Amino acid sequence: MTLRIGNASGFYGDRFDAVREMLTGGELDVLTGDYLAELTMLILGRDRLKDPGAGYARTFLRQMEECLGLAHERGVRIVTNAGGLNPSGLAEEIRQLAGRLGLPVRVAHVEGDDLTARHPGNLAAHAYLGGFGIATCLKEGADVVVTGRVTDAALVTGPAAAHFGWGPKDYDRLAGAVVAGHVLECGAQATGGNYAHFQEGDVRRPGFPLAEIHEDGTAVITKHPGTGGFVDIGTVTAQLLYETAGARYPGPDVTARLDTVGLTQDGPDRVRIDGVRGEAPPPTLKVGLNRLGGFRNEVTFVLTGLDIEAKAALVEQQMADAMAKSRPAQVTWDLVRTDRPDAPTEETASALLRLVVRDPDQETVGRTFSGAAVELALASYPGFHVLAPPGKGTPYGVFEDVYVPHSAVDHVAVLHDGHRIPVTPAHDILVLEEVPQPPLPEPLPVTEPTRRAPLGLVAGARSGDKGGNANIGVWVRTDEAWRWLAHTLTVDRLCELLPETAELRVTRHPLPNLRALNFVVEGILGEGVAAQHRFDPQAKALGEWLRSRHLDIPEALL
Structure with a gap:
């Protein structure tokens, strides 16, 4: 029996109406939503500093206010990582929402990814969990599953493992679901969005993708009938390559072999994925660390007409002199030559000189820096103006990843009634190694013009x-x-x-x-x-x- 999994979000801020569009546009069994990225975790960490009850994607809760009843009516289960840094908090909010709406919806969540306490000095430190916590929640009857930091593909592998009864050693099946999940995770990027050959279809409002997953791990990527965009081998290939590296695509449940993926056009807006092979997961889990790195500020000077390089040299020297006493730790200049000779408009006669500064001290990149830039307004190159006055300096974040053994996390499925079920970590592991270089085809004849x-x-x-x-x-x-x-x-x-x-x-x-x-x-x-x-x-x-x-x-x- 085919499992139809759709996705309605590729990031925190994606199309708000996509949840309703996916629920009303055609048949679905599961609807997923991916709200987390490296930058999002930092944003949610800063939210949590202001409000300990925050830390989740608030737009998802508003989407559920509109569509939870619709999902329940249509029998569509919802799986999302919108819980971010606070999955239990979001799950409780959804339970209260279901109560207000009079819906008998069972809401479960997944815990264990939060390792912030073990990494002092970071706003957020979260391990990337796999899909078996999600699978446990679904097998125990959950209608909605909320997670924190899981791999993006886990939103698909979890429902597939629950539906088909896959175990931890069903590596080829799990790998097939990982590949399908990776195609779905960025929403409309699989249906013509951000696509190199975008002019081959109507991508003004691409629909969101779905995968028809089969028991053997094969899948067909498609979209609801009548929605915009298009699905072909190119759009799926583009998304398969997105944010990946070598032939081995590691995850907490399985390492998928991208060099085994087969793609076939299976009809209009349908691409079949088969042949995917999987291996045991690596011995460690990735942990994303987000911390504040200091403060940054920037100003863009507009240089118009003649002597662009001389004007740039003048303002660079003036700013260096002004910042000499409290020089920021990092100073970066970029001259972008958007100007052209004998230009018909002032804008096309202008180049942009961008100055970015960073420092641990906000004052250094704030009032001191801004004052130095503003004070040049009547005392610098001819035609002096800036795109916008510099502000007071804003914090910037730093991301890095570290790795911990599977046993270092307490992966737990928390059911709607509060019952907690531990999720067993992977027993079989395989140390990642580079795949030997595959044979390449014969080159074209050098005589070709x-x-x-x-x-x-x-x-x-x-x-x-x-x-x-x-x-x-x-x-x-x-x-x-x-x-x-x-x-x-x-x-x-x-x-x-x-x-x-x-x-x-x-x-x-x-x-x-x-x-x-x-x-x-x-x-x-x-x-x-x-x-x-x-x-x-x-x-x-x-x-x-x-x-x-x-x-x-x-x-x-x-």
């Missing part, structure tokens, strides 16, 4: 963040294009095309089944997204920058 053109004319890409690292997944659609890409886009070539990566460690992972290369760029995001280390702090557009770069491409592929 080429033309200088953007990589994006033949390849798609998607990029994202994992702590301070970024990944760039690049894929092509034909075997001939794969023969070219596999031998052309080496680490050295990537570093040439993206000079920001040249001094960093870059690792290439070929995935021939997907006709894809996945690059991991270490350290490009500094101390993580909350530190806002670079212009694109989550590396969301790194892949699109790569696609815009020119290289010699065989004319036959163009």
Whole structure:
């Protein structure tokens, strides 16, 4: 029997109406919602500092006020990680809501991820749990399951394990569900959202995805009829590569082998996933640590017309002199040449000079820094103005991950009546090792004529963040294009095309089944997204920058 699992949220702040859309748009057995990201945990940690009863995604509670009755009426069970730092608090709020609405809804939650007490100095320290706590809650009759920090894919593996009776050693089945869960977790990114070839369909309002999961772990990714966007091998490939690394995709329940994934178009807006193999999970669980790193401030100077570089040099020297007595710990300048010669508008005649400062002391990047910038208003380069005056300085966060044994967490399913059921940690484990490089296809003949053109004319890409690292997944659609890409886009070539990566460690992972290369760029995001280390702090557009770069491409592929 097929289990239909839909997703209605890819992050805290996603489309509010998606819960109702998914519940009314077609048949579902389970509706999931993913609200957590590395940055979200920091935001919730700061919420909890102000209010110890906070720490969960408040929008989910408002969504339940509108749709809990609808889910109950349609027999759809709800599984969400919206509990964040306070899953018991959110579960209790939903119980009270169900009571007010007169709904006989059983609400359970999962505990054990919170390790903050063991990591002093951090706002939040949470282990990534697997899906068997969710499965226990569902098997014991829960209609709604609230979790804290579980892996995103656990929102799918838990319901699948409960429905089909999978055990901890059903690695291939679990791995199939992990892959399906990874495709669903970012919502509309699987249905044409943020997609390199977005012009191939109507993505003005893409629908949210669902997976039809079978007992053997195979799945079909699709969406409700009549919703926007589209589902094809490309959209699923893009999401499979998102925020991953090598062929082994580790998790607390299973390590999924991404190099075994098979994708087949199974009809309009239907992609079949099969062939996925799984291995025992690694011996440790990932723990995400979020702490305040200090304070930051920024100002963007607008430089218009002639002598852009001289104007930039003047204001840089003036700010350096003004900050000499209380120089911030980190000072970063970026000159963005958005100007063009003989421009028809003032905006297109202007360049942007961005100054970012960081320091443990708020005063240093606050009033002292802001005053120095503002005081230049009538005493600097001609045409002086800024995009916005600098403020008082805001706190920024730092993310890092550490690893602990499975036995270090007390994974517990807490049922609607308060009964607590411990979840047994994985017994069989397998130390992660790099998969040997797979054989590559024969390269195209060197005699083929080429033309200088953007990589994006033949390849798609998607990029994202994992702590301070970024990944760039690049894929092509034909075997001939794969023969070219596999031998052309080496680490050295990537570093040439993206000079920001040249001094960093870059690792290439070929995935021939997907006709894809996945690059991991270490350290490009500094101390993580909350530190806002670079212009694109989550590396969301790194892949699109790569696609815009020119290289010699065989004319036959163009």
